[in-house]
Ligand SMILES: [Zn+2]
């Protein structure tokens with residue numbers, strides 16, 4: 772069986788790819804400790820911030836249908852089924 776699903780992150784507003792970076796917004800992160808803040812609006816405690824790769828102008832001007840009010844940098848996870856191609860015929864070795 773190969774009904775695996777991979778999740779990809781994209782900008783929920785414009786559908787662009789996201790840049791993944793360490794969060795620098797957590798009040799408690801950085802030089803002193805590795806405690807991430809669950810209330811952080813960027814990483815939600817994960818320590819990872821995701822950013823829309825498109826320019827602000829493009830992201831603002833090209834929202835996906837119905838996403839006109841979605842904030843830039845909102846992460847949306849897209850599940851993509853991973854289909855592993857079946858081997859046409861198993862080769863018999865030797
Ligand atoms: Zn965007």
Ligand SMILES: [Zn+2]
Nearest residue numbers: 794797811814
């Ligand atoms: Zn954070």
